[in-house]
Every structure is written in C-alpha cells, then in structure tokens.
Amino acid sequence: MYIPDYKDNPEAYEIEERSRPDEMLMLTTAGEIAVNILNTTHNANVLDLCCGTGLSLECIINHPSVSFIVGIDISNPYLEFAKKKYSKYKPQPVFIAGDAVTEPLPCDKWDLIILASAYHHIEDERKVKFLERVRDLLKDSGFAVIAENILPEYKEGDAEDYARAVKQFYAEVLTTAKQKNPNLHIYVEKLIQRVAQYGCDGDYEYKVSLPIFLRDLAKAGLRVVQQKRVWPEDSEKLSSNSGNFVLQICKE
Numbered sequence: 001m002y003i004p005d006y007k008d009n010p011e012a013y014e015i016e017e018r019s020r021p022d023e024m025l026m027l028t029t030a031g032e033i034a035v036n037i038l039n040t041t042h043n044a045n046v047l048d049l050c051c052g053t054g055l056s057l058e059c060i061i062n063h064p065s066v067s068f069i070v071g072i073d074i075s076n077p078y079l080e081f082a083k084k085k086y087s088k089y090k091p092q093p094v095f096i097a098g099d100a101v102t103e104p105l106p107c108d109k110w111d112l113i114i115l116a117s118a119y120h121h122i123e124d125e126r127k128v129k130f131l132e133r134v135r136d137l138l139k140d141s142g143f144a145v146i147a148e149n150i151l152p153e154y155k156e157g158d159a160e161d162y163a164r165a166v167k168q169f170y171a172e173v174l175t176t177a178k179q180k181n182p183n184l185h186i187y188v189e190k191l192i193q194r195v196a197q198y199g200c201d202g203d204y205e206y207k208v209s210l211p212i213f214l215r216d217l218a219k220a221g222l223r224v225v226q227q228k229r230v231w232p233e234d235s236e237k238l239s240s241n242s243g244n245f246v247l248q249i250c251k252e
C-alpha cells in the first residue's frame with residue numbers, strides 16, 4: 001500500500017501538522033510559554049533547534065522583545081519553505097542548514113531556545129549530547145521550551161514492545177484528528193500513518209517514554225521549571241505519563 005511521505009516535503013509536512021489537533025495544541029502551548037518568557041526579557045536572542053518549516057516560530061516571530069532569531073534544520077527543502085514564509089518579517093530569522101547537535105552557531109549564548117519535536121528526531125545515542133548542547137547554549141538566565149510527543153512506557157531495548165507503544169500513540173493521534181474532522185482526507189490519514197511507520201522502523205523518528213526523557217534532561221544538567229501535558233485531554237485515552245508535553249527548562 002502506498003504511503004505518502006512528508007520528510008523533506010514541506011507542503012506535506014505542514015498539511016500533516018495542521019490536521020493534527022494534538023500537535024497544534026502542543027505548539028500553541030509552547031508558544032504561550034515562550035511569549036511569557038519573552039515578556040520578561042529584553043533584546044532576546046532566540047534559537048529554534050530543528051526548526052523545520054518554521055511552525056514553531058509562528059507564535060513569537062512578532063514579539064517586540066525578540067532582536068535576533070536563528071533556526072537550524074537539516075532539511076534544505078524545509079528551510080527554503082521557512083525562508084519564504086518569513087521573508088517579510090523583521091527581524092528576519094536567519095536559517096542555517098546543518099546538524100542541530102554539532103553545527104556552529106552565530107551566537108554562543110541564548111535567552112530562549114525552542115525544541116519543538118526536535119529531541120525525538122535525534123538518534124538515541126546522541127540525545128544527551130544534544131541536550132548538553134542546549135544547556136551550554138543557554139544564558140544563566142535563559143530558558144528552553146521543549147514540546148515533545150511522549151510514548152506510553154515500553155520495555156527498553158524491546159523492539160516489539162516499542163512498536164506497540166508507537167502504534168498506541170498514533171492510534172490516539174488519528175482518533176483525535178478524526179473527531180475534529182470526520183472527513184479527514186485519506187491522504188492526511190496516510191501521512192499520519194507514515195510518522196508511526198518511521199517510529200516503528202527506528203528511522204528518522206526516535207521517540208521515548210517520559211522516564212527516559214526526564215532521565216536524559218537530568219543527565220544533561222537541565223532542570224524542569226514547569227511541565228504540562230496538553231494532550232490527550234481525557235487521561236484515560238493514554239496513560240497519564242504519555243501524550244504531548246510542553247516543558248520549560250533551565251540550567252541546573
């Protein structure tokens with residue numbers, strides 16, 4: 001069965017994301033927390049790691065406290081899309097093509113770092129290194145806002161149990177999307193299935209459970225200031241430690 005792909009296809013990615021109430025709620029909440037941080041910061045340097053098509057910048061792009069914005073992503077097609085989207089904005093975001101774990105950046109310290117669905121795109125072996133970089137890049141007074149899809153718990157190292165957790169998560173994603181839009185197009189449904197497929201294949205998507213995520217944050221010397229579970233609204237749908245989370249983070 002043909003399953004369309006959204007990887008490096010910015011139009012397909014944006015359709016998939018905007019059709020998912022779970023993702024939109026997560027991005028909106030991350031945006032609200034970012035705005036609160038910016039409300040008490042002047043001349044803020046903002047870094048969006050794994051910025052993709054720039055969806056995660058939409059809530060803050062017009063904030064008067066922002067003086068410099070950089071987005072970094074490994075996908076040139078996504079970055080070209082983001083550049084066009086923000087071509088008329090001031091300050092104009094600077095988009096850098098590269099690996100978010102290693103690519104040099106134009107500034108050493110940042111007031112606000114956004115990681116929206118970024119951590120789960122970094123391979124498991126590099127996740128702590130990635131978060132350590134976030135800690136090193138934060139000003140002492142700075143914050144990171146992390147938006148993450150958190151899987152139901154699974155047996156670590158058990159591929160079959162991991163695939164079960166991924167499928168359970170995306171069955172719920174699809175249910176929510178269809179509740180909001182009973183006429184959800186089959187193309188969009190398949191795009192959502194593609195995300196789950198990447199997860200099960202252990203390719204491009206490397207989501208984890210909450211204990212693993214919190215363990216990685218602690219290993220990297222990052223402290224959780226606030227943690228919100230924004231989806232699903234009904235806690236019976238997925239266990240209460242899985243779903244979409246938004247966290248405000250600072251240096252330990």
Ligand SMILES: C[S@@+](CC[C@H](N)C(=O)[O-])C[C@H]1O[C@@H](n2cnc3c(N)ncnc32)[C@H](O)[C@@H]1O
Binds near residue numbers: 049
């Ligand atoms: C799910 S998208 C999130 C995009 C955006 N932050 C958002 O919320 O819509 C994940 C992004 O991570 C990027 N990516 C994957 N691995 C990366 C890496 N090692 N360095 C930088 N970007 C990476 C992908 O190209 C993709 O744009």
